[in-house]
Amino acid sequence: MKAPSRQLSPLLRIVEILLPFLATLAALLVGAVMLIFLGANPFEAYRSLLEGAFGSPNAVADTIVKATPLLLVALGICIAFRGGVINIGGEGQLVVGAVMATMVGLSFPDAPGWLIIPLSALVGFAGGAFWGGIAGFLKAQFNVNEILSTIMLNQIAVQCMNDLLRCPMIEPVQLQAASRIPQTARLAQAFDLPRLVPTRLHLGALIAVIVAVLVYIFLWRTVVGYRIRATGLNPDASRYAGIPVKRYIILSMLLSGGLIGLAGAIQVFGVHHRMFTDGSATGFTGSAGFNGIVVALFGQLHPLGAIPASFLFGALLVGANKLQRAMQVPAAFLTALNGLVVVFVVGSEFWRRRWSRLRRTEAMDTAAQSIGSEAESEVKA
């Protein structure tokens, strides 16, 4: 069988890398139609989006700040997906990590920052790991679908957070106030993550990038990481090869939840300096638990690919915020647009799969041809 235009491959390769961008652009195009219906000029709207994301050093810093939790969540998602577990529980893991880290900060207001910051990061990691680990355990032990269990765990985490913030953890001032805003007191200034440059950019961004490199080394250069990937690729074969698959499923969810919990802790200590709720998870997370999945897919489930992917997605979110304020579009527009981006990016994976299959058959064809011609020349000889 002869496939046409084989020379297209290098071009396809570029398109393949650009694929998530193209998908995002397509989603923005649909968003433009929505904007027209909302009575806003889409060109102006998207110009303010670009300006909001890259227009000034402050804008770029904001983009990086927004990208930081996305990167950490995406790294967690990379580990889970590579281990064959679909972790939809990022929202809950973020919340648990953040609440636990906040508790540490509130409990020792007079302790030095160099002690409390690492400690609360660790506790945040542990909290997220615990929350993710539940789903991992249920999947490994009872074969409970992790997509469903993580969604339920998200809801439970949110309700726990609401309850804690409305009562035991509420800022004492709020108890007297009529409004009773459900938020904790501001954490001690000493616990603020150090700023990198005189903008909102904080140490968390650097930590996230370092973690990305560590996750890469872990997944591709260690035995445990290799086994996680093997489990994800083919659990049956891994079992025959003697890998305790159940244990690795739990481990990948522990690590995945842990990194996402760490993201929650960093959000508290680097950005908000307190914990608060608007009744749903989104108030605190900004849907980072879901968006991190998109970022991970953007980066082709590669920890290093997640770095630029998170930057771009952070830019999209910061810009969209600016767009919303400049054009007076309801915030609900962003949620809808966000959903479109998720659908379009996941949908676009279709072409990547198709092209990789094409490449495979192509490689096999060339191999077959060269074997054929070798055989021919041998016959001639």
Added chain:
Amino acid sequence: MISDLLTAQVLIGVLASGIRLATPYLYAALGETFSQRSGVLNLGVDGQMLLGAFAAFYVVFETGNLWLGVLAAMIVGAIMGLAMAFVSVNLGAEQGISGIGFYLFGLGMSDLLFQQMLGSVETVSGFKPIHIPFLSDIPVLGEILFSQNIMVYLAYLLVPISTIIINRTTLGLKIRAAGENPQAADSLGVSISRVRYFTVILGGVFSGVAGASLSIALLNVFQQNLTSGLGFIAVALVYFGGWRPAGVLVGSLIFSMVNALQLWVQIKNIPIPSDIAIMMPYGLTILALVIAVQRVRPPSALSKRFERGE
């Protein structure tokens, strides 16, 4: 305290409202049963419900015609189902994630439309309870079973209908084949994509009606995130019900009764924090999943993309 809950008034209240509140779960979970039996995990149910709920509410608010509202919800649900079918059947997208995308879209879009087209929380007069002659006069039982609105009766009627369609018709056989062994079904000439399009769109229609049952029959209002995750529980109920309509019915009833109990806990001022009470159904769902998956095996091809000739 707890004994406050064990009065006749509360028990009848819990049963009656449990049966009523099961309605949206039933519609959504029955629709999801069809799509899961054919191999598609539609996680966007909650988003479809929200859009359906808004469409129904808006039409009723403007025209006062309740059935027109239901029709609007069905159409909106069908469109969302069509989109989901395209993404999962033609593009073969990871269904767990694309479903979340559709959920976010529905969540945002319904809120956006609500703000643009209504602006404030309004109420409509929805479907009224129908008192079935004689039967509704039976003490206790009459109140519980025979004084509900038409949307409630229809939801329960759909249970045996769905069972018959899935188990006793050629269509049902095709649906089950698509979910269990698509390769074999395909080789016998069953169009997997056509079957899955049908079930996912049907699921969307059911989800839309589920939303409508909230906005124009049970609550008669629309507000941001009206469903608050009910659609996700409906998806879990399909697992719990072992992918059978009758099982879904049992699950829906248990859940809505827990929910009704939870409301009564709040009404009776029993000192359980409301946040914890709201949590109960979700915790119960996880528990239910643990029990359910030990009993029945999911459709073999569930959430797996189908590609010909592999």
